[in-house]
Amino acid sequence: MAKLPGKRKAAVIMAALGKESAAAIYKYLTDAEIETITMELANIGKIDTGLIDQVYRDFHEIGVAQQYITMGGVDYARSILEEAVGESRAEEVVQRLSTFLQVSPFDFARRTDPQTITNFIINEHPQTIALVMAYLDTNQASNLLEALDPEKQAEVALRLALLDRTSPEVIREIERVMEKNLSAILTQEFSSAGGVGSLVDILNKVDRGTEKAILEALSDRDPELAEKVKNMMFVFEDIINIDDRSIQQVLREVDTKELSLALKGVSEEVANKVFKNMSKRAASMLQEEMEFMGPVRLKDVEASQQRVVNIIRMLEDQGDIIISKAGEEELIS
Secondary structure (H helix, E strand, O other), X not given: OOOOOHHHHHHHHHHHHOXXXXXXXXXXXXXXXXXXXXXXXXXXXXXXXXXXXXXXXXXXXXXXXXXXXXHHOHHHHHHXXXXXXXXXXXXXXHHHOHHHOOOOOOHHHXXXXXXXXXXXHOOOOHHHHHHHHHHOOHHHHHHHHHHOOHHHHHHHHHHHHHOOEXXXXXXXXXXXXXXXXXXXXXXXXXXXXXXXXXXXXXXXXXXXXXXXXXXXXXXXXXXXXXXXXXXXXXXXXXXXXXXHHHHHHHHHHXXXXXXXXXXXXXXXXXXXXXXXXXXXXXXXXXXHHHHHHOOOOHHHHHHHHHHHHHHHHHHHHOOOOOOOOOOOOOOOO
């Protein structure tokens, strides 16, 4: 079969499946993908049955190869395919999947029920837990972190934040012990995961009690790291998620010149959030201050924004304002 672009193959499959099945598949596609495939369908014309059979066969072989790769690796997939379709065809299929062979470490863990994973790993060494957590999605990782006892929470959080690069050999060995029937596909390069960003993503998902306990423990053990984590957990643009009453309280604590500098270059949504919580006169004066200021250095704007964020965090710590986290229920007065 002549080499067809992927979008043309997808269009052939859609046409062959019929309206009902194709519509069901469309639900899982992005708008861009739908538009691309629809354009191909519109221009595809009459499809030879032989072409349909070959596209089906190609699609099936790639699907089978990906399944075997997930189960036992590239070599395992190649050996199974060689028996089924011959050495040449097997190599062709495996090569075609070359851009998709990067099965992330601990893939089996991400496909497992969060509670099962928690029960499975909860008694492991903190370094092992941190390494696995770095590769879990944030919901699984936050559930796991919440299930640990407070002392272990802090230890795991610290190790996760400081986790940088882990050699493939170490990851393979941990995977082998944790899941003997799975062999992950890893490159020979170091695999980067974890770090402060990973910890921040997880802490943004856990309950506030867990978050507070971990940040307090980090502050005791590594104040500089704790401050970095806190700074990343709430950025200036997040003020759009603060309720109006809290915004007004924040504005009472911020100097006008500081605020005008912090607002330079922000999105219209952020600026409007601030302006609508000021009197018309105050908002007008602030806008005039920003215009009069002229061009400013980015680092000065960022420093000013950070000082405003510090005020917001201080007010939250004092209980004067509440910052809603993603997924939390809205408050009513």
